[in-house]
Amino acid sequence: MRMWRLSLAAIGIVLVAACGGGSSDTTTTGPGNNTPPGGGNNNNNPNTVTLVDSSFNPANITVKAGQTVTWQWSSCTDTTGGYGGGYPCVTHQIQFDDGSGVVSPKQDQGTFNRTFSGTGTFKYHCLIHGSYMSGQVVVQ
Numbered sequence: 001m002r003m004w005r006l007s008l009a010a011i012g013i014v015l016v017a018a019c020g021g022g023s024s025d026t027t028t029t030g031p032g033n034n035t036p037p038g039g040g041n042n043n044n045n046p047n048t049v050t051l052v053d054s055s056f057n058p059a060n061i062t063v064k065a066g067q068t069v070t071w072q073w074s075s076c077t078d079t080t081g082g083y084g085g086g087y088p089c090v091t092h093q094i095q096f097d098d099g100s101g102v103v104s105p106k107q108d109q110g111t112f113n114r115t116f117s118g119t120g121t122f123k124y125h126c127l128i129h130g131s132y133m134s135g136q137v138v139v140q
Contacts, residue, residue, distance in 0.1 A: 030052070031071055045069075046112065047061060047067055047068065047069045047073045047112075048069070048070045048071075048072055049072070050071075051071060052074055054126070059079060059134070060135060060138065062134075062138040062139075063137060063140070065118060065139050066115070066140065067070060067115070068113050068115040068116075070112070070113050071113075072105060073089070073090075073092065075109070085128075089108035089109055090108060091106055091107065092107070092129070092133075093105065093107075093126060094126060094127075095127045096114075096123070096124045097123040098122050098123070102114060104134075106127075116139040119139045120138075
């Protein structure tokens with residue numbers, strides 16, 4: 001029985017190592033980050049994925065190892081709680097499917113960053129909207 005447990009543990013370690021080397025260095029900013037309503041790249045990062053309604057734009061992005069990708073919540077034009085005549089903010093929460101445990105906070109405005117130190121394909125989806133709202137980062 002002990003040998004069986006050790007074998008399972010070894011297999012688990014190999015599987016985690018085979019998933020690719022992605023860093024879990026993440027930062028998040030909330031509604032107070034002065035993100036322009038309706039979008040706009042406020043952080044000067046060319047590797048930005050915008051969350052609009054229930055989609056990632058672009059859904060697939062390619063970066064070099066060591067680069068940071070920023071997800072920017074930009075699905076609202078009304079930050080007054082629905083009384084200004086624009087679209088209310090939509091809440092999203094990003095989870096990576098690579099087993100790293102990287103999950104953004106639930107938020108409806110702001111940004112989330114992840115730096116990718118190793119190469120590979122890193123798929124992710126919105127925990128709130130499900131797998132139909134998904135994307136991937138290809139790190140070369």
